[in-house]
Amino acid sequence: xxxxxxxxxxxxxxxxxxxxxxxxxxxxxxxxxxxxxxxxxxxxxxxxxxxxxxxxxxxxxxxxxxxxxxxxxxxxxxxxx
Numbered sequence: 001x002x003x004x005x006x007x008x009x010x011x012x013x014x015x016x017x018x019x020x021x022x023x024x025x026x027x028x029x030x031x032x033x034x035x036x037x038x039x040x041x042x043x044x045x046x047x048x049x050x051x052x053x054x055x056x057x058x059x060x061x062x063x064x065x066x067x068x069x070x071x072x073x074x075x076x077x078x079x080x081x
Contacts, residue, residue, distance in 0.1 A: 007032075 009017065021031035064070075
């Protein structure tokens, strides 16, 4: 089943969409569909990349401590300079 989506544009914005669609040799509707599809997929890939980076980072074992202890050690390092 298909759904209709109505989006309102100012005249200058619509003319810019028409130009972009014409450059790609497609209708404005098809250009908008493809552009929205690409944006949605790009956003999904961005989320996937972040989750992948997080999973990779979780595989490492780095030394850590309580945040207050870490901040205190950092401050001592600054004072030693």
